[in-house]
Amino acid sequence: MHGELTGRVKALCREAGFPLVGVAAAVRAEGARAAAMRALEAGQLGEMGWMDTEWLERATDPGRFLAGARSLVVVGLPARAPDPPKPGDGVRRGVVARYARGRDYHRVFESRLRKVVRQLRAEFGAEARATVDYGPLLERPYAAAAGLGWLGKSTMLLVPGFGPWVLLGVIATTLELEPDPPVRKTCGACRRCIVACPTGAISADGGVVDARRCISYLTIELRGPIPRELRQAIGTRVFGCDDCLDACPVGAGRWEGDAELAAADPGRAWPALRGFIEMDQAAFEARYRGTALMRAKREGMARNACIALGNAGTREDAEVLVGALDDASALVRGHAAWALGRLGRRTGAAVSGWLRKRLAVEEEEWVREELRLALVDADAETGTG
DSSP states (O other): OHHHHHHHHHHHHHHTTOSEEEEEEOOOOHHHHHHHHHHHHTTTTTTOTTSSHHHHHHHTOHHHHSTTOOEEEEEEEEBOOOOOOOOOSSOOBOEEOGGGSSSOHHHHHHHHHHHHHHHHHHHHOOOEEEEOTTSSSOHHHHHHHTTSOEEOTTSSEEBTTTBTOEEEEEEEESSOOOOOOOOOOOOTTOOHHHHHOTTOOBOTTSSOBOGGGOHHIIIIIOOSOOOHHHHHHHTTEEEOOOHHHHHOOTTTTOOOBOGGGSOSSHHHHSOBHHHHHHSOHHHHHHHHTTSGGGGTHHHHHHHHHHHHHHHHOOGGGHHHHHHHTTOSOHHHHHHHHHHHHHHHHHHOOOOHHHHHHHHTTOOOHHHHHHHHHHHHHHHHHHTOO
16 A cells, blocks of 8 residues: 555655655654754855754754655755856856756745645645755765765765765655665765865765865855855855866766756856956846856855956956956955955966055955955065065
């Protein structure tokens, strides 16, 4: 009986557009809770303040997510569409993580999950509730329990045939379904993701990621200044980072992504860096509404674009960075100062005068410090003081 019921539920998920489906028992994830609490106590969750003790306790207890929950149906979407051609127009461009190049995956999941939830209620009279990664359920350990894959050293779920290129959603239900057996695999001696991480965010033995060093966290979740010592390693990444995923050998030969997650045009994968700095909030919303980039907001994306131009811009990009010194956001002004200092040092562009001019009127102390340090950077190349 349970087998037939489980098969029907999985069929409903596939019909809704989820090619990957697994089932786990709705029990507390004690191991995941303990690991998350250790990360919280060590400060490794950065400034994601909502992930406090209470949230983590709820996120590892399905019964608190849905009263009477007996089963968790974990669904996955492949998210590794091939890169579109990078425009060869000479414009300095950043790079966006592959999962964020199309429609916001939260919206993709929400519409499909709602369909399944409605069907479970209508067909079986069961209670059901769904969530993506914003909700209070740690989806990766439950995906491993549901047999979709195993947790790699990068902490990503590694799905046979797909590797880490899978996005996850969860449906909790009062239906008693037949759990899937876990995947009996590990990463063995492989350390490719650890070595590939540009900022050393993954622990030496794997299994722990320090969000404070992770480029995905820094470019998306962090609302304040990005630590100076990590800015150069960010390169031209303006939203997320795929390096540990690219390095993983699991599913490395397979390029497959849900159609709604694919880039609508090459500019969604390789956005012009100047654009984030020059556009105002209204223009940003008009361009990126319905995409994951809204998470970082215009201010965050302009901050990230400044760093990218500091790392890879040319003398011609000094103009837009000089304009950013007058941005209404102190966050943007401070990173524009750093970028100009880097640009002056790398290219010999004459930027010291502009930095001094801004320093004379800047009121935010941390921005003033950025300006002073940028002057040291710029003057090191020109030999002035």
